[in-house]
Amino acid sequence: MKMKTAILLPPLLTSLLLSISVPAAAAPARPAPAPKLVVVMAVDGLPQEQLVRYRDQFGKGGFRRLLDGGAWFSDAHQAHGTTVTAVGHAAILTGAYPNQHGIVANNWIDRATGQPVYCTEDRTHQYIGEDTDPSDGTSPARLRVDTLGDQLRYATGNRAKVIAVSGKDRGAILLAGKGGTAYMYMEGSGNFASSTWYMQQHPQWVQAYLAGKPQDRYYGQTWRPLLADSAYANDAEGPPFSFSYRGESGKPDADYYKRLKEGPAVDELTLDFARAAIDGEALGANPAGVPDLLGVSLSGHDYVNHRHGPESKMSHDHLQRLDRMLASFFTHLDKRVGADGWMIVLTADHGFANSAEFSQRQRIDAGRIDGKKLLAGLEQHLAATFNGLKPIVNAVPPNIYLDTAAIDKAGIRRADVEAAASKWLQAQAGVADVYTRTRFEESGATGTRQDLLMRRGWHRAESGDIVVVPRAYWAFGSGTSGATHGTPYRYDTSVPLIMMGKRWITPGNYTQYAEVVDIAPTLAALLQVRAPAGAEGRVLTEALRRP
Numbered sequence: 001m002k003m004k005t006a007i008l009l010p011p012l013l014t015s016l017l018l019s020i021s022v023p024a025a026a027a028p029a030r031p032a033p034a035p036k037l038v039v040v041m042a043v044d045g046l047p048q049e050q051l052v053r054y055r056d057q058f059g060k061g062g063f064r065r066l067l068d069g070g071a072w073f074s075d076a077h078q079a080h081g082t083t084v085t086a087v088g089h090a091a092i093l094t095g096a097y098p099n100q101h102g103i104v105a106n107n108w109i110d111r112a113t114g115q116p117v118y119c120t121e122d123r124t125h126q127y128i129g130e131d132t133d134p135s136d137g138t139s140p141a142r143l144r145v146d147t148l149g150d151q152l153r154y155a156t157g158n159r160a161k162v163i164a165v166s167g168k169d170r171g172a173i174l175l176a177g178k179g180g181t182a183y184m185y186m187e188g189s190g191n192f193a194s195s196t197w198y199m200q201q202h203p204q205w206v207q208a209y210l211a212g213k214p215q216d217r218y219y220g221q222t223w224r225p226l227l228a229d230s231a232y233a234n235d236a237e238g239p240p241f242s243f244s245y246r247g248e249s250g251k252p253d254a255d256y257y258k259r260l261k262e263g264p265a266v267d268e269l270t271l272d273f274a275r276a277a278i279d280g281e282a283l284g285a286n287p288a289g290v291p292d293l294l295g296v297s298l299s300g301h302d303y304v305n306h307r308h309g310p311e312s313k314m315s316h317d318h319l320q321r322l323d324r325m326l327a328s329f330f331t332h333l334d335k336r337v338g339a340d341g342w343m344i345v346l347t348a349d350h351g352f353a354n355s356a357e358f359s360q361r362q363r364i365d366a367g368r369i370d371g372k373k374l375l376a377g378l379e380q381h382l383a384a385t386f387n388g389l390k391p392i393v394n395a396v397p398p399n400i401y402l403d404t405a406a407i408d409k410a411g412i413r414r415a416d417v418e419a420a421a422s423k424w425l426q427a428q429a430g431v432a433d434v435y436t437r438t439r440f441e442e443s444g445a446t447g448t449r450q451d452l453l454m455r456r457g458w459h460r461a462e463s464g465d466i467v468v469v470p471r472a473y474w475a476f477g478s479g480t481s482g483a484t485h486g487t488p489y490r491y492d493t494s495v496p497l498i499m500m501g502k503r504w505i506t507p508g509n510y511t512q513y514a515e516v517v518d519i520a521p522t523l524a525a526l527l528q529v530r531a532p533a534g535a536e537g538r539v540l541t542e543a544l545r546r547p
Contacts, residue, residue: 032545035343035504036337037291037293037337038344040093040293040345042088042089042171042297044299045085045302045303046351047310047352047495048348050310050316050319051496052074057231059327060327061328066346068507069507070507071508073497073512073514075513076497076516077513077514077516078348078351079097079517081457082457084106085171086170087104087105089170092347093175093177094143094517094532094534095519096532097457097536098456098457098463099457101534102142102459102462104462106118106119106170109396116396117142118135118136119137122142127186127193128193128194136169137170140173140174140197145534147178148177148523148524148531149177150179150532152291153180155529161293162295163181163183164180164181164297165295165296165297166183166185167184167261167266167300168299169182180293181198185299187260188257190216190269192209204280209273209280214269215257218260221245222242223245223263223265224241224243226320231316235316236311243314245263247259261299262303262307263303264322264325267325274329275329278333279336300318301318306482306484309482310354330344342501343499343501343505344499344500345498346496346500347497347516348496350486350495351485352483352485353492354473354483355481356368367429368475369470369474369477371397374468375395375397379392386410389410389412390403398468399463399467400421401465414438418465421436425466430471430474431471432472434467435466440458450488497519503545504526505543518537518539520532520537522538525541526544
């Protein structure tokens with residue numbers, strides 16, 4: 001058996017070794033605890049350009065507080081081709097593009113029935129205490145992926161509270177996700193209500209809020225400019241406007257409640273209800289000690305821009321009023337949650353084009369495409385080309401759906417019908433490009449920025465077999481006033497993306513390219529929960545505070 005030999009060190013060397021002080025390893029810096037409340041806010045129809053143009057007129061506590069104290073990504077986009085409300089709201093907290101989340105428009109065609117469907121329609125559920133039409137938005141059943149709120153609920157054993165409120169049902173439902181709770185403005189009564197997807201009866205705090213009838217306080221009031229006339233000197237309209245909140249019956253009625261949506265009142269009511277939710281649900285003071293999530297979608301700016309155009313005095317003034325509303329709301333959050341306890345992300349579901357008439361006065365080629373006339377002409381052309389065949393099932397521009405069974409029965413190649421339709425459509429006034437199912441599936445349609453955005457916006461099961469892209473500054477519509485959105489051009493994709501929360505966010509103007517789909521993975525990283533399954537965005541690490 002071999003014996004181990006001990007190694008003996010000289011006494012002086014042993015003494016030196018014992019005298020050396022080895023510093024202890026530095027403890028890793030601990031990240032700040034998660035926010036008590038995360039607020040995700042969408043201003044419906046707010047182009048980045050308007051935020052920049054009117055910045056000097058904002059007060060200190062609203063948009064300017066966000067711009068000065070938050071991380072502002074000045075080159076941020078809704079990076080998909082069909083830039084409308086439902087599609088943009090679905091992107092915010094799923095982190096997914098339409099080709100995954102499945103919300104391809106506000107309305108599209110159900111392939112099984114050939115009939116139009118609404119994005120949040122669910123005929124198995126009804127509004128609580130309110131009349132419900134079959135096509136009303138009552139659930140997120142058509143959303144094909146989960147959201148950040150769903151992941152937060154899962155990670156906390158459903159102890160985190162996820163609430164969303166909006167002037168539009170789709171604005172609330174698509175932020176709330178599958179497991180949150182959505183409340184939406186009812187244009188027939190002026191109330192906010194949820195649906196039976198979420199609960200059978202409103203909680204007591206909602207009942208108390210509704211009993212106060214806050215929507216009636218605007219009756220007989222007039223919306224007039226907030227600022228001096230000189231502040232609106234660069235706007236497109238003439239004399240200062242006035243907009244009265246009244247109904248034909250002489251008292252608050254359905255006409256009056258619907259009219260509230262056309263100005264700043266609907267946003268003030270939405271923020272009032274959000275305050276009631278913060279207090280009633282104790283958001284940010286969760287007894288389980290977990291973060292809560294509040295989604296707020298402010299719908300008024302979209303209605304104003306559609307009616308008057310983003311170049312108008314009314315749009316300008318609405319944004320100034322919204323700025324003051326946000327300042328008051330942020331102050332409420334400071335008091336209820338604590339200035340160090342909450343953070344916010346503010347973005348938009350889409351931008352906006354100027355009205356065609358305004359663009360024409362700027363000598364820009366602009367106009368409107370009458371979708372009904374376009375479809376009628378296409379049907380006539382295809383019937384003449386294919387011996388009387390009627391290959392179109394239905395259409396909701398920009399999507400056109402083909403009757404593939406009829407095409408196959410006639411012994412005609414689907415690709416030939418698509419090609420004939422595409423060639424005819426591209427020859428029509430105002431049409432820039434046409435994407436077909438064959439083009440999407442065979443080529444991938446990823447050659448240009450527009451190709452990429454259109455590919456992201458196309459869902460194999462839900463989108464049309466033919467998708468029409470208007471020329472820049474052209475849009476679908478048959479009116480002679482107002483403005484719209486929905487294209488892959490930058491005026492429709494460019495939106496604000498601002499994050500504020502001094503314990504978690506490093507303020508500054510970040511010029512790096514960013515997308516709205518980056519919001520969900522970034523918040524997931526901050527909350528230390530799994531990102532939604534369909535999320536394709538990146539974590540905006542450059543704006544996060546280092547531990």
